[in-house]
Amino acid sequence: xxxxxxxxxxxxxILAEDLRAQGQAVVAHDLKLGxxxxxxxxxxxxxxxxxxxxxxxxxxxxxxxxxxxxxxxQAVPVAKACAxxxxxxxxxxxxxxxxxxxxxxxxxxxxxxxxxxxEGAVMTSVPPYRIKVPxxxxxxxxxxxxxxxxxxxxxxxxxxxxxGVASATKMCRSVMIKGLEAMVIESFSAARHYGVExxxxxxxxxxxxxxxWEKQASYFFQRVIAHGRRRxxxxxxxxxxxxxxxLEPWSxxxxxxxxxxxxDLADAGLFGERGSPAFARSSNWRTEAxxxxxxxxxxxxxxxxxxxxxx
Numbered sequence: 029x030x031x032x033x034x035x036x037x038x039x040x041x042i043l044a045e046d047l048r049a050q051g052q053a054v055v056a057h058d059l060k061l062g063x064x065x066x067x068x069x070x071x072x073x074x075x076x077x078x079x080x081x082x083x084x085x086x087x088x089x090x091x092x093x094x095x096x097x098x099x100x101x102q103a104v105p106v107a108k109a110c111a112x113x114x115x116x117x118x119x120x121x122x123x124x125x126x127x128x129x130x131x132x133x134x135x136x137x138x139x140x141x142x143x144x145x146x147e148g149a150v151m152t153s154v155p156p157y158r159i160k161v162p163x164x165x166x167x168x169x170x171x172x173x174x175x176x177x178x179x180x181x182x183x184x185x186x187x188x189x190x191x192g193v194a195s196a197t198k199m200c201r202s203v204m205i206k207g208l209e210a211m212v213i214e215s216f217s218a219a220r221h222y223g224v225e226x227x228x229x230x231x232x233x234x235x236x237x238x239x240x241w242e243k244q245a246s247y248f249f250q251r252v253i254a255h256g257r258r259r260x261x262x263x264x265x266x267x268x269x270x271x272x273x274x275l276e277p278w279s280x281x282x283x284x285x286x287x288x289x290x291x292d293l294a295d296a297g298l299f300g301e302r303g304s305p306a307f308a309r310s311s312n313w314r315t316e317a318x319x320x321x322x323x324x325x326x327x328x329x330x331x332x333x334x335x336x337x338x339x
Contacts, residue, residue: 057087085113107134128192149198166194256291
């Protein structure tokens with residue numbers, strides 16, 4: 029069958045590898061194509077036998093299954109860009125971390141042209157599981173798509189025939205998971221500054237004995253440094269999900285700010301150069317916390333110098 033991937037980032041490339049290993053024909057499109065950042069995408073596609081399309085329409089035309097795996101804020105724009113070129117009856121699987129309201133808007137765009145929109149909620153990090161990552165499906169066409177996805181190797185199950193239920197499940201979970209990442213970075217870095225990190229970890233270990241806090245902290249630091257931008261965008265959608273429920277998203281909004289802050293520092297090279305073996309790969313969270321603390325100290329010194337000059 030012919031499968032189109034919209035978004036050829038980490039998730040798109042993993043899915044491409046697993047689908048091509050089965051002999052499936054895969055075409056992909058990504059917004060980075062045509063600019064200076066396209067090199068790794070082109071090299072990967074050539075190695076995997078994936079055809080790269082120059083536009084959304086070119087990618088999805090005649091595809092039986094379209095998988096959208098882009099950043100959260102692009103979920104609706106991608107659905108809008110793809111909708112006119114989708115084949116009648118084609119499935120459009122939206123894996124993006126968007127709010128229930130955004131998924132419903134995307135569904136109206138896709139279904140209006142005769143294609144079949146299915147929301148997908150990816151329930152944990154993709155890399156360890158690859159195509160078998162736990163996946164919740166939602167919407168009136170979810171049950172029809174399920175057998176095809178299972179044949180392709182997806183670990184999918186239908187959450188509900190109502191659109192938004194699967195996404196709400198994921199987004200409410202993200203308040204906790206992404207929030208915990210942000211809290212660990214903030215708590216452990218501050219504890220490191222005061223020299224109390226061992227005492228804090230010992231206390232957490234006693235309260236939550238099922239978690240290896242040393243290992244978990246290092247993993248959290250690595251993932252946020254490498255993917256903070258995408259996480260921040262997801263958390264803005266999480267905040268919208270909470271807002272759609274009539275609640276003020278204080279926690280989700282703060283998590284988005286912390287994730288974006290880490291992404292800004294990563295882009296500035298604080299944790300090493302992207303693509304280098306050392307980037308976000310420390311086995312000890314203390315290494316990254318020390319970098320954050322050193323950066324904060326430099327900012328404070330700069331402010332003090334500036335204030336002294338003004339005086």
